[in-house]
Amino acid sequence: MKVVVVGTGYVGLVTGACLAEVGTEVVCVDVDAAKIGRLEQGILPIYEPGLEEIVVRNHRNGRLKFSTSLEFSIPGASVAFIAVGTPPGEDGSADLRYVLQVAKEIGTHMTGPLVIVTKSTVPVGTAVKVNRAVKEALQARGAQLDYDVASNPEFLKEGAAVADFMKPDRIVVGVNNERAAKVLESLYAPFLLNGHPILFMDVASAEMTKYAANAMLATKISFMNDIAGLCELVGADVNKVRKGIGSDPRIGHRFIYPGIGYGGSCFPKDVKALIRTGLEYDRRLRILEAVEAVNDDQKKVMFDKIFRHFDGQLKNKTIALWGLSFKPNTDDMREAPSLVLVDSLLEAGASVRVFDPVAMVEARKTLGDHVIWCSDLYHAAEGADAVALVTEWNEFRLPDWQRISARVLFDGRNIYDDVQLHKNGITYYGIGTIQPTLQKMITI
């Protein structure tokens, strides 16, 4: 089977490479000619563990091709995935212009029967718009070709994208007829060997499933961040509370880690878009409004702790940041909480030294020369008054504290052991853990 994937970002490139890996003939198409040129040479536009290997291997063996031309790529394809961005518009709604542009191009260039699949995250009703755009483009050229429009939202996580795609918990497919279902079932058959299901449903439900999944995960995180804030006030330790509640299988251990707020290209924008869809139907999604508000506040929590610790005097203070990306194992800086923290620190007059294992090139595009770029965690900590752990990269987990002169540590992801840090003479602030002032009171 031949497949065209339009858009070679996180989703499109991973989809194309993983489909090629199991034997499908794939052409990945993108308007960004420089990106396509680099991909042809085996240079990837993003850092994603395991991706380079399968891209290069399948490109070499000829199953994975790259092109800037949908016109030349689409003949002979049975499936066309639309995997372009759906960034938030000014009112928070998903901007569908790229999706509909691609739909129009597909209608303009398709030459035979085709299943057109939206893989981008799109609000309910988008498949209808895609259908209309394809139909109009076909009519404009006087062509009559069979096609179906299906919805197949993607659930991969950045940093684990290849593993998530190769071994999905489930594959959700929204279809209008049996014909499209059969094509997609055979395309995905190699990924279902681990027993996880392909869930067929109507198109609107598939589109909604994606937003509901991300909204639920974001809700779990904001809920825990709210509880973490209360833990600090009452003198409880959220790490213990997390284990205590996670052990109930109805709650589960995953996605209940407090931190400095969720970031990335999905949760913030998808929560916004779902709230917006609610408003279009005159229905306020009050839980999600709170989820978003809690997250906005959570991104400021670490700065507030630093500010209070230094009695509001951050001029002439140097703060070292460990990690910049919105989560480990990615260089994605979209909506990264580190950006909010850096802004606040600079505004308060602090100087900021930063190190991230892979996101520095990407981060430099936003932070420029406003921070001091360092070569590793120890270099970042050199001469710093405090260290702030922002992203829980593995290489930050076991530092040699003897090499760190700063006597205060702000742990934005609760990865360190406060007792061990105290032994090393370091004052420790976690998120939702027992704070130093209260620790002293408890000791007294």
Ligand SMILES: NC(=O)c1ccc[n+]([C@@H]2O[C@H](COP(=O)([O-])OP(=O)(O)OC[C@H]3O[C@@H](n4cnc5c(N)ncnc54)[C@H](O)[C@@H]3O)[C@@H](O)[C@H]2O)c1
């Ligand atoms: N990033 C994720 O982890 C993730 C996971 C699941 C779903 N999604 C959703 O998938 C979609 C894509 O996300 P992403 O992070 O891969 O986006 P991205 O911004 O990384 O990549 C989008 C790509 O589409 C290309 N493009 C734009 N218009 C085009 C056109 N007309 N023709 C060809 N190419 C075009 C861009 O050049 C870019 O390379 C979004 O809707 C997103 O919400 C993302």
Ligand SMILES: O=c1ccn([C@@H]2O[C@H](COP(=O)(O)OP(=O)(O)O[C@H]3O[C@H](CO)[C@@H](O)[C@H](O)[C@H]3O)[C@@H](O)[C@H]2O)c(=O)[nH]1
């Ligand atoms: O317990 C947790 C889990 C995550 N996070 C934060 O939440 C954000 C998102 O993390 P994660 O979900 O792991 O990464 P994404 O790549 O954004 O993946 C989410 O967004 C994708 C795009 O829609 C979906 O496909 C995935 O299923 C969904 O997990 C990051 O800032 C994390 O630090 C927490 O604060 N606490």
